[in-house]
Amino acid sequence: MDNDVSAGSATSTSTLGHLALGLTLLAFGVGNTGVIDNVTAADASSLATWVGGVALFIAGLLEFRAGNAGTGTAFSGLGAFWFTWGTGVGTEVSAEAAGLFLLLWALLALTLTAASAGSGMFGQGVYGLLFVSLLLLGIASFAENDGLAKAGGWIGAVGGMAAWYGATAALAKWPTFSGRAAGRGVTATG
Numbered sequence: 001m002d003n004d005v006s007a008g009s010a011t012s013t014s015t016l017g018h019l020a021l022g023l024t025l026l027a028f029g030v031g032n033t034g035v036i037d038n039v040t041a042a043d044a045s046s047l048a049t050w051v052g053g054v055a056l057f058i059a060g061l062l063e064f065r066a067g068n069a070g071t072g073t074a075f076s077g078l079g080a081f082w083f084t085w086g087t088g089v090g091t092e093v094s095a096e097a098a099g100l101f102l103l104l105w106a107l108l109a110l111t112l113t114a115a116s117a118g119s120g121m122f123g124q125g126v127y128g129l130l131f132v133s134l135l136l137l138g139i140a141s142f143a144e145n146d147g148l149a150k151a152g153g154w155i156g157a158v159g160g161m162a163a164w165y166g167a168t169a170a171l172a173k174w175p176t177f178s179g180r181a182a183g184r185g186v187t188a189t190g
Helices: 010-033 043-067 068-087 096-115 123-141 146-172
Strands: none
Touching: 010 043, 010 068, 010 123, 010 146, 043 068, 096 123, 096 146, 123 146
């Protein structure tokens, strides 16, 4: 793309990225809770591959191009996670391998949480909830513990709702939990 051609505003790209993250994390989380009959996390694999994976990765590249390294890193890294998870669903792996996969990606979420210090609930909060969700799901996989997996799913669903609300608030100019109307997308570094 020519450098003189705008890749879109960072705000709109960030908002799109947080919508993609929110919807994917919500579907993944709800699937892990078992709250809806016959719906599992594996049912979110197409959404994870294309929305959470491809769209989020592209949003990350656009954030990098706009000079937003924190959000670019977050979206590109999480896009890689969702694409890898979504395309790997149904592959036979041991519980230990699945647990290790989730724990390694939890480290990315922990890095994003630390890097977004000061960005408020929608920045740091969403990444923090993603970290706790992946940590619990990874431990649940090692321990083969359905209760921990459900708890991890609920935490992921709450994180997905927070990301969705933050992005929607930015678009609709709704108030955020800080009491101010959202004027721009959520960023990883504030």
